[in-house]
Amino acid sequence: MYTKTIKTSCLINNYNYAEYLLEAVDSALNQTVKFDEIIIVDDASTDNSAEVIAKFSEEPNVKYIIKEQNQGQLSSFNEAFLAATGDIIFFLDADDIYEPEYLETTLKFYNRRSECDFIFCAYKKFGSVEGTFQNYEVDSDLGYSVIKTLYTGEWIGSITSTLSIRREIIQKILPIPHTEDWRVRADDCLVWGASLVGAKKFYLSTPLVRYRIHQTNQYHNKKFLDADKNYEYKRFWKRNSLFSYIMQKNNLSSPLLLAFTCLNEIKTIPCPKLQDFLSYFKIIFLFEHNFYWKIKGVVLLFNYLLKISVMGKLKT
Incomplete structure (x- = not known):
């Protein structure tokens, strides 16, 4: 039987996903190895999310933060991380679901590969679209990616709910003050940021997360963003601002030779x-x-x- 020795935090960000939130939290609670803490941040939802969150008030390892003002996904990441105490931080969007063995499988990998700082995994799509998405056919050591990210904007990661990061890495990234820039797609900050501060990244080829596809899904419905001809241009300048902030925060400079x-x-x-x-x-x-x-x-x-x-x- 697996014995957990690393403290873990699951950060769930929610905005108007009351119809899905119960399943998301239940999936975090019902892991084969339990999270030490689950932190739900509600970004001033206008639906009945607060009522759903209240159902978990008796759970000893569930904490929640109800924000008074809607400020977007990055703001929720900031708030959740500041409240978290885990050695490894896991992220879950309120409309997605963890497979029951997600935490156990991932922790075994962290224990086996002590140099691992950042893991993302394969996932199954469900809802209006079905299928499995894999970046690689086998588990993969992706090494370091500071230079590739800094000079080409290489994005080595996946959707929010597949990400887990060691605390010593994420504390070099969060909190980030540019919350208005990243009201959506704040996983960019985690993926790019981890590379810039020197995270050694790994990929798990087992689908351990269920990624819900629905009409208001921001990542899947990128075609709506692509319709904005200036979207990638705006993202480029937001990326530059993000990189500058993280480099300055950590006293990093462009490498020589x-x-x-x-x-x-x-x-x-x-x-x-x-x-x-x-x-x-x-x-x-x-x-x-x-x-x-x-x-x-x-x-x-x-x-x-x-x-x-x-x-x-x-x-x-």
């Missing part, structure tokens, strides 16, 4: 993809200003690509 930093970073991925190499080639070519080190970096990276290919570790 991209020839070596790119090579060292890709070496942290046991089985890199060709696309990974292309990203680092692009970074060296575009952002290394010294011509000698630009050529040197390309040569070093190409030699490593050949070595990985010969060893059979290059993913297509």
Whole structure:
């Protein structure tokens, strides 16, 4: 039988999802290994969410925060994290559901791989769309991604409800004051932020979360955002502002000698993809200003690509 030694917090953010909230909280409560605390933040809902939350008032490990003003998803993340005491923080949107073995499976992985800072997993879609979404076919060590994220905006993660992060990483990110920028898609802050502050990321290929598809689902209905021709432009500038804030908060600076930093970073991925190499080639070519080190970096990276290919570790 698995014995839990790490303190865990589940942060549930809710806004007008009263019809789904009960299932979400129940899924967090009914894990094969129990969360030490479940924190529900209601972002000033106008439906009967408060009544649903009140049903859990007798649960000893459930806390709740009812906000008086609607400020968006990032604000809820901030509030929940400030109230959390866990060593590993798990995130759950109020319209999604954890599989019963989600926490146990994830904790076993954290215990087995002590260098792991950030995990995201496969998920099953349900509701108006059915299916399983997997980023990779097998569990994967994705290494470090500071440089890829900083220079290309690489987004290595998944939907909010699949994310878990060690406290020492997330405290370098949250709270973030730019709440108006991230009323929705605040998982961007977690995914990008974790990479920037040096999280070692892993992926679990087992679908451990059920992701509900419905009309008001923000992430799935990206086509409505895409209809706004300025959306990606706005997101680009919000990303830059976010990166600047996190870099300043942690006294980080742009790395020197991209020839070596790119090579060292890709070496942290046991089985890199060709696309990974292309990203680092692009970074060296575009952002290394010294011509000698630009050529040197390309040569070093190409030699490593050949070595990985010969060893059979290059993913297509």
